[in-house]
Amino acid sequence: MRLKTKIVIGFVCVSLLLAVVGFVSDHYTGEIRQAQLNTVNDASSVVMHTGELERSLYQSLIFLNGIREAYQIESTYSTVQELPSVVDLTEKFETELSSFEEAFTKLEVLINEKEQLPQDLTDLFKSYTVYRSIAREWLELGAENSDQANLMFITSIEPYFRNNIIPEISKTRRYALDVQEVRNQSLNQSLKEASLVNYIATALSVLFALVLAVYIYRSISGPLEKVSRSAKKLGEGNLDERINHRTKDEIGELAKAFNTMAESLQRSTVSKAYLDNIIESIQEALFVADSEGKLVRTNTAAAKLTGYSNEEMLNKPLTHLYNVSEMGTVYEQKRKSDHSFEFSLKHKNSRTIPVLFSEAELVDNSGTKVGSVAVASDITERKQAERRIRESLKEKEVMLAEIHHRVKNNLAVVSGLLQLQSFNAKNSDVQNALADSQLRIQSIALVHEMLYENESLAYIKYDKYISDLMEAISNMLLRDDRVIKIETKIDPLALSINQAIPFSLLITEIVVNAFKHAFSGKKEGKIVVEVKMEGDLVRMNITDDGQGVDIHEFNNSDSLGATLIKTLSSQLNAEFKILERVQDSGSVFQVTFERKG
Secondary structure, eight states: OOHHHHHHHHHHHHHHHHHHHHHHHHHHHHHHHHHHHHHHHHHHHHHHHHHHHHHHHHHHHHHHHHHHHHHHHHHHSSOOTTSOOHHHHHHHHHHHHHHHHHHHHHHHHHHOSSSOOOHHHHHHHHHHHHHHHHHHHHHHHHHHOHHHHHHHIIIIIHHHIIIIIHHHHHHHHHHHHHHHHHHHHHHHHHHHHHHHHHHHHHHHHHHHHHHHHHHHHHHHHHHHHHHHHHHHHHHTTOTTOOOOOOOSSHHHHHHHHHHHHHHHHHHOOOOHHHHHHHHHHOSSEEEEEETTSBEEEEOHHHHHHHSOOHHHHTTSBGGGGBOHHHHHHHHHHHTTSSSOEEEEEEOTTSOEEEEEEEEEEEEOTTSOEEEEEEEEEEOHHHHHHHHHHHHHHHHHHHHHHHHHHHHHHHHHHHHHHHHHHHHHOOOHHHHHHHHHHHHHHHHHHHHHHHHHHSSOSSEEEHHHHHHHHHHHHHHHTOOTTOEEEEEEEEOOOEEEHHHHHHHHHHHHHHHHHHHHHTTTTOSEEEEEEEEEEETTEEEEEEEEOSSOOOHHHHHTOOSHHHHHHHHHHHHTTOEEEEEOOSSSSSEEEEEEEEOOO
């Protein structure tokens, strides 16, 4: 197991253990404390309910005494205006009895909800029942014979209340409080036991953490001490020293690497001759200079490249070999970069040698600069090949430009022949067909003309091209009896010849179709050619304000113009559709295709 894994697992185990102990302890003690709080609340309720029992019974006796006095006064005087009526006192007496019974029920639930009522409470309720029965009989007697009722109250009810009811209430209060006290003591004992268990669990957790820490420490410190001792012996020259540590963790890997290093040092030591062989085997020219910039080491490749012998170059400034007069600015800008750059050296016979060059500082263990090392690769043949390629490319560009020029001229001749033929034609349909063909040829010729005049023979600036094309179409279809304006809204766009020619023919067909058919019977109109770039998509809209076109009729038409539009859209892999204009008159032809690189 790796050290990192051991440490992580140890920390996770300790953290989980402490978290579990803390959670269980908090949960358990929390339940006990909540039970204690409930017990205190119950004790308060017991005191309150027993007080209510005592108050209700005393109050009921007071009301009975008031009834007795009322009976006596009524028998002696004719009116008792200043005393409450017997009916009111009787109602209040019954109300107090109800209060007693309600408080007794609540007290019974608090003391023991599921078991039978304790003897003390049973005795109290029995005494209360006798008291209630005697009182109600006394009330009936008082209404008939007040003297007899007065005697019964003094000899029966009041002595019974004092000798039976009051002692039972006191016993009930003591019993209820004793029950709550026992419960509270039991909860306190549970809380002490929970605290003891928590202390024990915490102590065990700490002990486990200490044991785990000692284990991890010993699995790291012991092997590291072995590695330290072995490294010290190896540094003292004892190359036979090895570390006997076979674990698969990082210490084991370190011991394995140490043993491999010791074996390598024991088999061979790195000598100056060995380094010289490495330097001489390098195919690139190598120049090593000291802190003052003087050459202290070169290789055979450097001598062969510069024409100097190794002895001739030693102790000379390294810059003596640089073509600083021509490449000084390049050297100052790029010599401290991490990449190679094109540079030139001076040969012994004064000619310049193009090289791929890099230079870096040499520093010692303390980080102090002690010199520099430069590496140069001869790229003379590569530069010559690049020059031949550029010359060949220039020749091909000239030839392609000439081809485009001649194609444009030949198309211009064909266009002129068609125009002459249209002059000699007597049939207007033939003249129109020849004029349409002439416009198509002019749109193609214009592409070749722009390629000939453009710096790039692969792409044309299509925004300028469309403006020139629309001007040519306007001049060709100009009529004295109407004015048709063409407006262009073109994003900067470059297209290859493979897309430019079919796209040009497509625009020509749609615009010529609008000129011929959209403005019948109108003296003026407008055609808007809009080309937008949306990412890699080219979207063209050609809009006219003429009489519009029947979309269904156009889609089913087999005329030459409709067929060309569909065919050219297919060549561009374009989506062609005619949009309906609801509010404005005219038509919108939309073409969308992907621009190819």
